[in-house]
Amino acid sequence: MKLPIPSTEEILAAFKGMTPEMRAAVDSFLMVADPAIWVPQAGPQSAAYHSKADIIFYGGSAGGGKTELLLGLSLTEQEHSIIFRREAVQLIGIEERMTKILGTRAGYNGQDHLWRLPGGKVLELGSVQRPDDWLKYQGRPHDFKGFDEITHFTEAQFRTLIGWMRTDNPDIRQRVVAAGNPPTTPEGEWVKRYWAAWLDPQHSNPAKPGELRWYVTNEKGEDQEVPDSTPVMVGNELMTPKSRTFIPSSVDDNLFLTTTGYKATLQALPEPLRSQMLRGDFNAGVSDPVWQLIPTEWVKAAQARWKDRDAKGPMTAIGFDPSRGGQDKSSAARRHGQWFDKIVTAPGVVTKDGPSAAGFIAPLIRDGAVVCIDSIGIGSSALDFVKGLGLHVHPVVGSEASALMDKSGQMKFRNKRAEMYWLLREALDPTNSDPIALPPDAELLGDLTAPRYQVTTMGKGAAIQISSKDDIRRILGRSPDKGDSVAMTFAADIPKPEPKPRAKSWRDRLAGSGHGHWDQSTA
Template sequence: MQNLDLSQLEAVIARLTGEERKELERLAEAELQKAFLPNPGPQTDALHSEADILLYGGQAGGGKTALEIGAWFESHHNGLILRREAVQLDGLIEFCKSIGEPNHGRFVGGNENVFKRNDGGRLKLAGLNQPDDWRKHAGNAKDYLAFDEAGEFLKEQVFSLIGWLRSTREGQRCRVILGSNPPRGGDGGWMLVEFAPWLDRLFHNPAAPGELRWAIVVGGETEWVDGPGTYERGGEEYEAMSRTFIPASLDDNPYLKDTGYRAKLQALPEPLRSQLLYGSFTAGRQDHEWQVIPSEWIRLAQARWSSSPPKGVQMSAVAADVAQGGKDKTQIQPRYDWWYGQFTSFPGVDTPDGPAVAAEIVKVMRDRCRVVVDAGGGYGGDTLTQLAHADIDCYAFKGAASATGASRNGLFRFHNLRAQAVWQLREALDPEYGSEMALPPDPELAEDLAAYRYEIKKVERGGHKILVGPKEEMRERLGRSPDKGDTTVMLNASHLNLLVRPKAAQDRRDARHTKPVVNLGHAHMKRRR
């Protein structure tokens, strides 16, 4: 739809007949009685988008707060708008009051922070200060959810609450709006995964702004599907929800674009300037100061990947990160020398014991290759026993085990095997040393590998050691387990002599290399005769 400037609009009105003017006044009066009128352009498109889950924003000043509040006034009844911290709610509260009071209802502050509409509608504003604070709102059905500055939330917080999106009101639409500038620092990387068709430049099937795409979430992992409807996975049916991204800019907001706000954004340092002024979701992906693997090295390795393993190269190894029950996943990944395959993933509930995991590993194996299983958390022990009894060349990876060797430059030793394996993956990916490693273009893998952090520890006897941060910190940072990253780390370390054979496998190996003891008593008796 073409937008008219004020002079063009005045010219159109001047040509109207008397009856047409009366009809226009009647329509205008009805519109002006609404609490919220969107700006022409992206804000209007976003308000009327049919997406179940909408990501809206990009540039600062694009009208995210107004859309989040206005959408509830426009077409919803029971709503919840969240900020990561409750102290950040002031702007939302003030805008809600400015368009809602006194004609449409009243705002109740204090511990409630609720706008009560005259027709019985209810909008609560709250913060999720702690990772588990989303549980305070679980069990309370909502037909509308909005996350202001969505990049500051954990993925688990957002998608856990989406599970309570529903209404018993006949004909009531349910929707989610994520309003966000590009995430800053290491936060919000999950948005690049969950909205990959619009934000990930490596995504195989990119989408246009505002275009609807459908996805199901199986075991916490998004799977893009062909369209609306139900899809069966593992004997369970999943209902697809639509998603889209609509970018917004400062130029789309007539209330801010001529106020000098642009000059303030232009004065910001990079990468914040590009994030907020241009809405770039990639400009802000600046590496953390203590990030182990540079993001650009990961991107280059994924760009080298092809869909088939190299011809004439046998499978070198298979690695498995085991989850037995719970919300984590079992990940299995093969390796053909420098080429690393795609993951075979299973929800933890689908791999409840060692035999189940071992069976899936065997399906992936080729060429009697070596198998490495994470045994650090105790879950991999049963799997290793099953593989060993099947005479498979298998090894346990225990991250807490002692390390040997040093960094490539010889300056640092390692705190433990986990630190050594993660750092040596960094060295294997270093383009300065001609890395040929090809990693699958999996957004979660890229996010996992970029989430490792390190520090340098001085040791008592002199020298320094590299320590890699614990998995629990990564889980909190990502909002999930870094199981794909851990699997690739183990796969790269599959040649290390620090890996441990399970006892059953070692017993079989010893039996094969021990000469049988033969009873020669009868021969001795013959010589005596």
């Protein structure tokens, strides 16, 4: 008969009830029992250790033994591992913890952050401080990739780093473990989207902790859930789904921290940090940076008041941000007055040049709406081809000067980019009598909450300057295509739509021909 595994609380209670002599006897037994280098604690840590998921998110609360799990897998289950922190200085804690587990630093090369472990295993420690630092690890084989504090990484860094997973040993399992707490800044919100089935309370098909779900990347470059691990056709390619799961843990699950008073430390934190770190609450408030251009709550409110419509009303403008290649997407924001339709996107390869970009945007236009095109780079080619189709086009160059003032009449704008984003901010302001409605879209939320602003001197007055597209790319790890496509519809000098001329009726044609006259009195 298989005996049940005691919980951390049960083990701790048993130790507290022992006399000093009994504890000494247990210590003596453990010292001669030749235990493994590392074993997972009963409970969530053991569940994550034994989980069959390809990609695991472990943690939520602080103190659940997250770093310990990453090191334990590297020591016992994997052959060639790498554990990432966002900054190199943060690797010191991992080095110190591994030294305590092994009792020595033998085998560690601090210059290369490479540890040769017992049994011929190898552990590398890596950092990716800048968005493109993942290129340092391109093509290097690892059968295990661990991420310590996953919400500190950009989504693009995470996706690209796990894309190079491979091993030459068929007996070694390949897996990814992301450890971390709830995000404390808007930049980490992507984690809630990636594991939405477990973390989003509004998800249409929520998953239980430890439950496996399978995903593939569809033709739009988006995650698509599939029923199981059976390979599926995506376009013309047969793809093997990858499984994900989320396993929550807390300080109460960690035998070693339960007796140290660490829980009391977490209880003393201010809100919302206490809810995030103590209870692993992913829905606790995330504080915005002081100079964040658009408050997160304003965007969430605009998405909350959005309702899908059959009768959308006339399309007044469409913002088009063509992809500049790579992992960027082309995005089109269809505006109907104060209501925006769902953002339409396409991978960069689909809109790689002017003709294909024009072919993407043309079918989306309605009611003679103005096409506001980012006309730098590939956008200039798209602009020419869209014009060639006889469509109503308005070029947008973010670096151009702006002649507008903010609604207070006190500040100018450094350039058109600042102008259109600030006007978007004013349209999202909840004090606005008719605020806009935006479609629920996690990427759009990230795009619109990433820009920062500052007030600078311009001539004899003050001017608003906001983050450049490259600055935002460094924050998000990707281009803010959706946000830019929405913002372009707020450029101040957009002309009004040009409805197509009404088709002539047979009466018009008859009257214009000079032949015949229809006398209604005789009809």
